[in-house]
Structure formats: structure tokens, C-alpha cells
Amino acid sequence: MSFKFNLFYDVAVAGGGIAGVAAALAAARRGAKTVLLENQVFLGGLATSGLIYIYLPLCDGKGKQVSFGITDELLRLAPEYGPFDLPEQWGGPEGGFTGGKSTRLECRFSPAGYILTLDKLLKEAGVDVFLETRICAVETASDGTVTALETENLAGRGKITAKRFVDATGDAAVVRYAGGAVETGLNYLTPWVLQHCKNAGSFVFDENIEMKAFNRSENAEPYRYNTDDPRGMTGFIRDSWELLRKYYDEAYASGISRKDLYPLHLPAMAQTRMTARICGKETLTNGSDKMTFESSVGLYGDWRIADKVWEVPYGILLPETVRGTLAAGRCISTDGDAWDAFRVIPSAALTGEISGVAAVLSIKEKQDPADLSLDLLREELRKLNYQFHYSELV
Ligand SMILES: Cc1cc2nc3c(=O)[nH]c(=O)nc-3n(C[C@H](O)[C@H](O)[C@H](O)COP(=O)(O)OP(=O)(O)OC[C@H]3O[C@@H](n4cnc5c(N)ncnc54)[C@H](O)[C@@H]3O)c2cc1C
Numbered sequence: 001m002s003f004k005f006n007l008f009y010d011v012a013v014a015g016g017g018i019a020g021v022a023a024a025l026a027a028a029r030r031g032a033k034t035v036l037l038e039n040q041v042f043l044g045g046l047a048t049s050g051l052i053y054i055y056l057p058l059c060d061g062k063g064k065q066v067s068f069g070i071t072d073e074l075l076r077l078a079p080e081y082g083p084f085d086l087p088e089q090w091g092g093p094e095g096g097f098t099g100g101k102s103t104r105l106e107c108r109f110s111p112a113g114y115i116l117t118l119d120k121l122l123k124e125a126g127v128d129v130f131l132e133t134r135i136c137a138v139e140t141a142s143d144g145t146v147t148a149l150e151t152e153n154l155a156g157r158g159k160i161t162a163k164r165f166v167d168a169t170g171d172a173a174v175v176r177y178a179g180g181a182v183e184t185g186l187n188y189l190t191p192w193v194l195q196h197c198k199n200a201g202s203f204v205f206d207e208n209i210e211m212k213a214f215n216r217s218e219n220a221e222p223y224r225y226n227t228d229d230p231r232g233m234t235g236f237i238r239d240s241w242e243l244l245r246k247y248y249d250e251a252y253a254s255g256i257s258r259k260d261l262y263p264l265h266l267p268a269m270a271q272t273r274m275t276a277r278i279c280g281k282e283t284l285t286n287g288s289d290k291m292t293f294e295s296s297v298g299l300y301g302d303w304r305i306a307d308k309v310w311e312v313p314y315g316i317l318l319p320e321t322v323r324g325t326l327a328a329g330r331c332i333s334t335d336g337d338a339w340d341a342f343r344v345i346p347s348a349a350l351t352g353e354i355s356g357v358a359a360v361l362s363i364k365e366k367q368d369p370a371d372l373s374l375d376l377l378r379e380e381l382r383k384l385n386y387q388f389h390y391s392e393l394v
Helices: 018-028 071-078 111-125 173-178 232-253 336-342 346-364 374-382
Strands: 006-016 034-037 128-130 134-140 148-155 156-167 182-184 192-197 203-206 209-213 261-265 277-278 295-303 311-312 325-327
Touching: 006 346, 018 034, 018 071, 018 111, 018 156, 018 346, 034 156, 071 111, 071 346, 111 261, 111 311, 128 232, 156 173, 173 325, 192 295, 209 295, 232 261, 232 295, 295 336, 295 346, 295 374, 325 346, 336 346
Parallel strands: 006 034, 006 156, 034 128, 156 325
Antiparallel strands: 134 148, 148 156, 182 277, 192 209, 192 261, 203 209, 295 311
């Protein structure tokens, strides 16, 4: 195949969601020539294109900050172009979901405004960004090391060659294309839509604008789309639109005026929470919170329940067989309850930063990321105030 371009980088980050942005920032700020490849016209992934507007907490819900570095930076900058303030309220109610009510160190943001902030950070760090550029194939060496990504955009078919890769695609696309093992997850039809609503009462922007969130009902059946069906995801998206039509039709039939209630913006990404994740060298699963892992490279406070803190074993970022590549964000190797805990914005930022740092160190050390010294990685992360074991918190 002939390519319109073949560009060379130290680190290529696949996917410009929160995990990808964090990975690219971490790599570029350490002097690596870094590229970020994003399929959408926006940066931020689900957090912006998917109309998610709550940066969930990075504290333990009992008054202690658990995650630092870029996870902290992206939280503090999130309100920059929006109407919300960053609350410094610590120690939310014990147990339970705070639902964005800011009793933990979390905040709301304008999805559109956040794109502007993320872009500014990438620009300042010198990351080469490609938007509307889809990774459609991966080249590998005989030992399973990823050597290049093949992309498609307006310029035609191109090639991005790099020393290391970060798969932050949210659905493990790089690892899948490289032949690595993945698991798919269960999802529910729970669209979020930005709407005009007179006297807004849901997730409120101002008195007439809210994020209407269709949350999962108690006994809801998972939405079973077939990942092998070429129209599987299309069905999921169009059924969310059907649900929205039903909601507006019923509202109008009950006498609510079209002038008072109408959609302003629909999500520009499929709102699946757990699409596909790598099978890693280690996997976090039910009951792994508060467990100690010798390989831990970070700490993460569960967004759902106070005092539930997870150590982050390095192996959950490493695909079982695919080399030269780390995963970040909602496609890392977590399962069951751990996948639900780790599929959100703060953990995307956290694992993004760790993968970006590890990618750069592994280039310097001329080692595969899987062979990188944990002491070296932790030494670099400790400079950002990272802690690694639950016992350090208490
Ligand atoms: C309905 C719903 C509500 C949620 N509510 C919250 C909430 O309140 N708070 C919270 O913190 N989290 C919430 N989440 C979860 C959270 O938004 C995401 O899981 C998180 O932002 C994931 O970030 P990520 O970077 O790992 O992945 P993504 O955001 O999925 O980013 C992956 C990026 O990779 C790109 N990509 C994928 N494939 C390719 C390819 N082949 N080529 C190029 N680019 C590619 C995608 O376009 C995307 O931009 C919610 C999710 C849903 C669905």
C-alpha cells in the first residue's frame, strides 16, 4: 500500500479523550516528540463529545486527596470556560454517590469550554494534534511490537511511525488491530442530552439550560448490541434517539410547549461506558480495592463510594501480548466492579499520565514498557506527589 505521508514520532497517542490528552501531555512535557490522533472533530472524547459534564472526584471522600499530577491539573482547569466554580469541599458524606453535588473534590464543566482548554494545553506542550483522523490499521513486528498506525483523513491514507504507542481509544482499537486479546462490556441505554428547559431542574447550567440525563432504572436490562454486526453501534445510537423522541413527544402531549422544552445538542459519540478493554498482564476485578499490589504505580479514589481506594497495578496498562504499547483510560485491564470504578474521567487522566510517563522512560531505557523498572517509573511519578499504596494514605 502506498501512503500519502509517513511521519515519525517518539510517542504516538491513539485517541484524544481525557486519557489520550493526559498521555500526550505527560510525554511531550518530558521532551518526547508526540502526536495525538483523534477521530472526532473535538478533543476530550466522551467527556466533551459525549456531553459528560461532571469531573468525578479525585479524593477519597473522607478528606484526603488521592490522585495528583495531570489528574489534579485537568480538574482544576475544567471550569475555565464555563459557569461553574471549583469547590474546595473535602470529605463528602460517607458512602454513596455525590452525583456531582460537589461535596467531594470534583467539579462540573462546560463540555464545549473544556475542548478549548484541552487544546490550549496540548498546544503549549507542543503536541502534534491530528483531528478527524481515524486509525484504521496497525503494523506490527514479528514479536508483536506495534511499529506504526495507519490513518485515514482528508489527505488520504497515512502512516504514523513511532517508538511507543498509547492506546487511549476507549475501545482498545490499537490492541485489537494488533491482534491482542480484548473483552467487551455491557451497556445500557442512558442518553444525556443538552436541552433548553424552562425552570431547569436536572443537571443545571442556568435556569433554562440543563443536561438531561436518562439514568439506568433499577432493573434495566443491558443493551445487547453485537460487536461483530457492522450496524451494532448504529442500533444503540438510533435507539437512544428513539428514546429522546418518546420523551419530547410525551412532554408535548402533556401540554408542555415546544418553546419551553427542546434539545439543544445531542452527544456526538456513542454513549457506551464499557465498550472494549485490553486483557492485560494484570487485571483489577471485584474486591481489588484496598488490596496491595507490589506493582502499584498510583492510587485512585472510587467515585461511587467514599473510602474505597484502589491501587493501580502497572500491569493493567500492559496488553498481554502486544508490545511497545500501553493502554490508558476506559480500555485498561479492569473487569466487573473495577471496570465500573475506572471507566470515568479522573481515572482516564491518571492512567493516561502514567502511560505517557512510562512510554518516555521506556524509550530512554531502550526497553519495552513491559520491562521497565517499576522503581524508575515510581521515582518519576513521586515527583508529581503520586502515592502508590493504600497504607501511605492512612
Ligand atoms: C452516559 C454516560 C455518563 C457518564 N457520566 C460520567 C460522569 O458524570 N463523570 C465522569 O467522570 N465520567 C462519566 N462517564 C464516563 C466518562 O465520560 C468516560 O468513560 C471517560 O471520559 C473516558 O475517557 P477515555 O479517554 O478513556 O475514552 P474516550 O472518552 O472514549 O476517548 C477515546 C477517544 O478515542 C477516539 N478514538 C476511538 N477510536 C479511534 C480510532 N480508531 N482512531 C482515532 N481516534 C479514535 C474517540 O473518538 C475518543 O475521542 C460517563 C459515560 C457515559 C456513557
